[in-house]
Amino acid sequence: MTQAEFLNIVMPFKDKVFRLAKRILISTEEAEDATQEVLLKLWKNKIKIAEYKNVEAFSMTMTKNFCFDKLKSKQAQNLKIVHSNYEEKGTPLQKQIELSDSVNWVAKIITELPEQQRMIIQLRDIEEYDYDEIAKMLDMNNTAVRVNLSRARKTIREKLTNTHNYGIK
Amino acid sequence: MVLNNIEKLLEKYENGETSLKEEQVLKNYFTSDTVAPHLEIYKPMFDYFLVNQQEQFTKDVPLKTKRTFNYKWPSVAAVAVLVLGFYFKEPIVSSYKEYAYGTYSEPEKALNEVTKSLAMISQSFNKGASTVGYLDEVNKGASTLGYLNEIDNATSIIFKN
Numbered sequence: 275m276t277q278a279e280f281l282n283i284v285m286p287f288k289d290k291v292f293r294l295a296k297r298i299l300i301s302t303e304e305a306e307d308a309t310q311e312v313l314l315k316l317w318k319n320k321i322k323i324a325e326y327k328n329v330e331a332f333s334m335t336m337t338k339n340f341c342f343d344k345l346k347s348k349q350a351q352n353l354k355i356v357h358s359n360y361e362e363k364g365t366p367l368q369k370q371i372e373l374s375d376s377v378n379w380v381a382k383i384i385t386e387l388p389e390q391q392r393m394i395i396q397l398r399d400i401e402e403y404d405y406d407e408i409a410k411m412l413d414m415n416n417t418a419v420r421v422n423l424s425r426a427r428k429t430i431r432e433k434l435t436n437t438h439n440y441g442i443k
Numbered sequence: 444m445v446l447n448n449i450e451k452l453l454e455k456y457e458n459g460e461t462s463l464k465e466e467q468v469l470k471n472y473f474t475s476d477t478v479a480p481h482l483e484i485y486k487p488m489f490d491y492f493l494v495n496q497q498e499q500f501t502k503d504v505p506l507k508t509k510r511t512f513n514y515k516w517p518s519v520a521a522v523a524v525l526v527l528g529f530y531f532k533e534p535i536v537s538s539y540k541e542y543a544y545g546t547y548s549e550p551e552k553a554l555n556e557v558t559k560s561l562a563m564i565s566q567s568f569n570k571g572a573s574t575v576g577y578l579d580e581v582n583k584g585a586s587t588l589g590y591l592n593e594i595d596n597a598t599s600i601i602f603k604n
Binding site for chain 2: 292421423424
């Protein structure tokens with residue numbers, strides 16, 4: 275397989291891999307590294323690519339596993355500062371400004387979700403995958419995906435309502 | 444009517460029962476400018492999804508076409524060299540044997556040659572051996588030293604010890 279052929283296969287979903295990695299790892303730089311690693315792994319195993327039924331789903335699973343490994347590794351301990359988004363926990367004035375910026379709030383709320391739900395929100399609401407595809411990527415069953423997704427969506431809505439009504443009710 | 448529909452979809456959405464098409468309807472509705480005031484809470488959520496869909500991976504991936512060393516052809520070449528080596532070695536050995544057994548075909552001639560060369564060897568050997576004859580002179584000299592013993596005897600008589 276030549277480089278061009280490989281890129282043709284990989285190009286359509288490399289951004290999705292990156293966004294999933296970013297959803298799990300939060301930090302953009304870490305996500306970039308992870309994406310690079312995943313793509314390099316695919317490249318090294320390029321002989322086997324033809325055997326995979328769905329390269330995209332396979333890559334997403336790979337990304338998920340790789341990111342979890344990264345989080346578990348000792349190296350990830352250094353990332354804590356990046357993860358906590360410390361600049362957003364600033365003065366009350368900054369908080370007030372952020373209140374108006376609801377989109378940022380959504381980002382923050384999603385960051386606070388459990389990993390599982392975060393990934394599902396990413397795969398469903400942003401990447402728009404099928405329930406079956408998501409189930410396959412995450413090694414879960416269809417119902418579990420739906421339940422987690424429902425929980426995540428409700429949490430986001432509740433927290434958004436709370437922030438919206440903060441100081442009013 | 445539209446609003447009613449959206450509210451129903453939202454409920455389904457929150458229960459995780461919407462299809463991708465229905466979700467697309469919701470996304471279109473909430474990213475438009477005409478959102479009902481009591482549903483505005485959902486707007487940032489869908490806005491966020493839309494924004495995040497645009498994010499791209501910009502880092503380069505260094506794809507190296509690493510050429511693995513193929514041992515097949517070098518080994519074939521090595522075997523070929525070995526085989527050729529053995530094949531061409533044979534003539535050299537046979538020519539050496541020819542040389543070792545001598546080049547004379549008639550025995551008489553060979554005998555003559557051998558006696559000639561042996562005579563030459565003995566001649567020069569004798570030349571060398573004759574010079575060794577002078578060693579006799581040394582022996583003579585050494586025997587005269589025997590008289591020193593007599594001196595010894597004489598002195599012992601004198602001092603009687």
